[in-house]
Amino acid sequence: MTTLSTNATGRIGSGPIEAAVAPRSYLQEVRERFLRKKTGLAALAVLTTLALASAFGPLLVPYDPNVGVATQRLLPIGSAGHILGTDEQGRDMLTRLLYGGRLSLVTGTAPVLVATLIGLAIGATAGYLGGLVGALMMRTMDMLYAFPAVLLAIAVAASLGPGSKNSILAIAIVFIPPISRVAEAATRKVAFLEYIEAARLSGASTTRIVATQVLPNIFNPIFVYASGLVGLSIVIASGLSFLGLGARPPTPEWGFILNSMRGAIYIQPWVAALPGLFIFATSMSCNLLSDALRDALDIKDA
Amino acid sequence: MGLLIARRLGMAVPTLLGVTAIIFLLMSVLPGDPLAGLLSQEATAEDRARLEASLGLDRPLPVRYVTWLGDIAQGDFGYSPYRRRDVAELLGTAFQNTLRLALPAAAIGVTFGLLLGAAAAANRGRFIDRAVSIIAMGGISVPSYWIAILLIIVFSANLRWLPAGGMSGQEGGLIDAVKHLIMPAVASAFVSIGQTARMMRASLVETYGQDFVDTLRAKGLQGHQILLHVGKNALSPVLTVIGLQVGFLLGGSVLIETIFSWPGLGQLIFQAIAARDFKVIQAGIVVIATTFVLMNLVVDLLQMVVDPRLRKAT
Numbered sequence: 296m297t298t299l300s301t302n303a304t305g306r307i308g309s310g311p312i313e314a315a316v317a318p319r320s321y322l323q324e325v326r327e328r329f330l331r332k333k334t335g336l337a338a339l340a341v342l343t344t345l346a347l348a349s350a351f352g353p354l355l356v357p358y359d360p361n362v363g364v365a366t367q368r369l370l371p372i373g374s375a376g377h378i379l380g381t382d383e384q385g386r387d388m389l390t391r392l393l394y395g396g397r398l399s400l401v402t403g404t405a406p407v408l409v410a411t412l413i414g415l416a417i418g419a420t421a422g423y424l425g426g427l428v429g430a431l432m433m434r435t436m437d438m439l440y441a442f443p444a445v446l447l448a449i450a451v452a453a454s455l456g457p458g459s460k461n462s463i464l465a466i467a468i469v470f471i472p473p474i475s476r477v478a479e480a481a482t483r484k485v486a487f488l489e490y491i492e493a494a495r496l497s498g499a500s501t502t503r504i505v506a507t508q509v510l511p512n513i514f515n516p517i518f519v520y521a522s523g524l525v526g527l528s529i530v531i532a533s534g535l536s537f538l539g540l541g542a543r544p545p546t547p548e549w550g551f552i553l554n555s556m557r558g559a560i561y562i563q564p565w566v567a568a569l570p571g572l573f574i575f576a577t578s579m580s581c582n583l584l585s586d587a588l589r590d591a592l593d594i595k596d597a
Numbered sequence: 598m599g600l601l602i603a604r605r606l607g608m609a610v611p612t613l614l615g616v617t618a619i620i621f622l623l624m625s626v627l628p629g630d631p632l633a634g635l636l637s638q639e640a641t642a643e644d645r646a647r648l649e650a651s652l653g654l655d656r657p658l659p660v661r662y663v664t665w666l667g668d669i670a671q672g673d674f675g676y677s678p679y680r681r682r683d684v685a686e687l688l689g690t691a692f693q694n695t696l697r698l699a700l701p702a703a704a705i706g707v708t709f710g711l712l713l714g715a716a717a718a719a720n721r722g723r724f725i726d727r728a729v730s731i732i733a734m735g736g737i738s739v740p741s742y743w744i745a746i747l748l749i750i751v752f753s754a755n756l757r758w759l760p761a762g763g764m765s766g767q768e769g770g771l772i773d774a775v776k777h778l779i780m781p782a783v784a785s786a787f788v789s790i791g792q793t794a795r796m797m798r799a800s801l802v803e804t805y806g807q808d809f810v811d812t813l814r815a816k817g818l819q820g821h822q823i824l825l826h827v828g829k830n831a832l833s834p835v836l837t838v839i840g841l842q843v844g845f846l847l848g849g850s851v852l853i854e855t856i857f858s859w860p861g862l863g864q865l866i867f868q869a870i871a872a873r874d875f876k877v878i879q880a881g882i883v884v885i886a887t888t889f890v891l892m893n894l895v896v897d898l899l900q901m902v903v904d905p906r907l908r909k910a911t
Contacts, residue, residue: 334731438615441886443848446866450882453870454623530740534852537742538867550742557746557856564750571743579738586734 328591335587338580345577349396358387360394361545369563380566382552383559388566392573395547398459399574402541402548403529405463410470411521417471418478419505419513423486433479436472444469448531452540459548462541466531470524477520481513519589526581533574549574601908602898609894616886617669621662624879665879674880679872684880687865691849692884694764695861698781698854699846706786706846707839710793714835717794718801729794736791742852745784749856752780762858781857785850789842796838800831833904840896847892848885 319327329335353360363385370381379388417436421429439447448465455461485491486509494508533550535541542548544555549570556567640648649655656664668675674684710733717729753761759780765773804810804827813823849863858864862881869877901907 434611435615438612438619441612441616441890442882443845443885443889445851446848446863446882446885449851449867449870450623450878453878526738530738533740534742537852538855550740553743553746560746560750561754564754568743568747568750571740571746574740575738575743578740579735582734582738 325591325593328593329587332587332590334583335591338583338587341576341580342584345396345573345580346400349393349400352393353390353397356387356390356393358390360386360390360547362386369559369566371563372565372569379569380563382556382566388569391547391552392549392570395549395552395570396573398542398546399529399533399549400577402459402463402466402532402536403577404525406466406470406528406532407521407524409463409467410474410524411517413467414471414474415478415510415517418475418480419482419509421475422479422482423501423505423509425483425486429479433476436475439468439472444527445531445534448535449538449540452535457540457543459542459546462532462535465535465540466528469531470528474517474521474524478513478517481516482509485509485512515592516594519585519592519594522585522588523582525585526578529574529578529581601901605894605897609890612890613887614666616890617666617883618662620879620882620886621665624875625658669880669883675876677869677874677877679869679874680877684876687877688862688880688884691860691862691865691881694859695847695849695854695863697764698778698785698859698861699843699849701778702782702785703789703839703843703846705782706789706842707793709786710790711797711835713790713794714797715801717798718805721802726798729798733791733794733798736787736789736794738791739787741784741787741850742856744787745780745853745856748780748784762856764859781853781859784857785846785853789846792838792842793835796835797831800834801827804831829903833900836896836899836903840892840899844889844892847888 363381365385367377367381368385369383370377372378372380374380377387377389379392382388382391417432421432423429442450448462448469451465451468452462455464491504491508494504499507532541533548533553535550536548537550537554539551539554542551544551553567553570553574556570560567646655654661672685674688676682677684677687680687713729713732717726717733720726748759749761752759759776763777765777807830809830810823810827813826818826849861849866851863851867853859854861854864855867862885866878866881866885868874869881
């Protein structure tokens with residue numbers, strides 16, 4: 296056993312015969328499956344670039360995102376000093392997009408994080424308790440399914456008023472029911488397994504069992520499902536600010552810039568279309584990455 | 598069968614009650630003055646109280662909810678002081694306009710989705726399969742509002758083939774109506790194409806792997822005959838996705854309708870939100886949610902037609 300694991304490089308055909316059949320840890324297998332899929336790697340590269348560019352890019356550009364030069368309005372892509380052109384107020388587009396990325400990425404990912412925490416708590420509790428209480432909790436969640444996602448987000452965001460915080464909250468509310476449904480299904484699958492029984496016999500409390508036995512074992516399907524929501528979340532978040540329900544001007548945000556440039560599509564169409572390209576690239580990469588994670592973690596139904 | 602349908606219909610009732618309750622609660626926390634626009638500038642507190650009483654706003658929340666529920670059950674959605682029209686009338690027109698956009702969009706989305714999904718499943722692992730999977734992923738990921746703007750840039754601003762917005766009236770004729778329809782319908786269809794194609798492919802691939810397909814092959818059936826059997830068995834999950842898509846489109850897309858100034862449900866509700874026109878928001882969301890619930894009901898019933906196993910289920 297010891298000789299096997301010391302020889303285990305994880306690669307087939309390298310070294311002695313045992314290496315090919317050497318036991319590999321679960322994480323090693325997952326990593327290998329992930330590295331094999333090119334689309335997932337490409338998506339990860341795009342997302343990392345976008346995130347780093349949004350985080351550090353604003354420190355490198357010489358322009359102020361909110362101050363424009365009136366004589367340099369709506370310059371085309373490739374202008375001297377303004378690689379991506381300027382907007383309708385003469386502000387540098389690259390600067391606006393980099394600053395906008397900060398807000399767009401945060402308002403896009405935060406709802407999924409919030410919804411996962413709450414949905415996980417609701418779903419795991421309902422799935423573990425089962426019975427009337429569990430059914431009641433899940434039927435209440437089902438009611439929210441009767442609203443189309445975008446409309447529900449718009450209605451909630453409108454009733455809370457515009458602003459990034461409210462937009463995050465509104466989208467989180469949209470995602471809580473589906474996440475809790477996945478969490479409930481996953482919990483019900485493990486709730487009757489022997490190790491839960493053993494934990495109960497050893498005298499662990501319900502809270503403790505859910506926290507230390509159930510949650511770690513339902514993590515993968517929920518992680519994959521939640522990662523699949525990030526792309527949609529970014530599209531909805533930018534959509535809300537496109538409608539004026541998200542970030543408040545003049546703070547740049549991709550959806551908001553896209554809307555404010557609508558008037559310029561007859562003068563500088565491709566500059567006007569740029570913010571949408573960033574939203575699309577982010578959401579597509581998130582979805583491809585989520586698909587690759589699903590394959591790597593070998594999850595069938597989530 | 599009849600009993601099963603009745604039970605399924607019965608299940609929709611608590612859902613609809615819950616949905617209306619949620620909307621009602623949401624509206625009562627909405628900031629803004631529900632009497633705005635009904636009172637003149639020099640109205641006194643006394644006028645205000647009298648108006649509140651006449652509208653029933655002084656009564657407790659549960660009572661107001663039940664009264665409101667009774668009213669909408671009779672088709673009385675109230676009056677919009679902002680638009681100076683009956684809400685039912687406003688909703689009726691808007692719903693028709695949304696229908697005019699949603700049905701072609703759904704047709705485009707479902708047709709292309711089914712074709713792409715079937716092509717991918719038939720060429721599993723080959724170039725077409727990979728291409729379809731990227732296209733489908735693109736359809737799901739792309740913001741419809743960006744597609745809308747790209748379409749306007751290409752077909753309105755550059756080529757000048759299609760109008761950038763609005764919905765043609767009676768006088769324009771059929772060609773004009775179609776011209777106004779193309780871009781919003783295509784922009785709305787992208788998500789449906791992606792969702793339908795993915796589900797169609799997954800379901801076909803799974804069904805092809807089942808034992809009965811081997812039996813059919815052993816019996817000497819041809820490829821297209823097998824496809825018929827497989828297609829019928831793969832239909833059920835695809836129907837669910839299609840139902841969701843149609844229900845979603847019937848709700849009217851706020852973003853697409855706003856960009857193309859299409860006078861549908863989505864735009865009506867969005868403008869009502871901006872104007873704090875509570876009656877319209879409330880009724881509009883009720884109509885959309887009800888359509889959604891009914892659409893799911895129709896899909897469930899269709900499932901029973903397609904899949905005999907569901908008819909026996911308890």
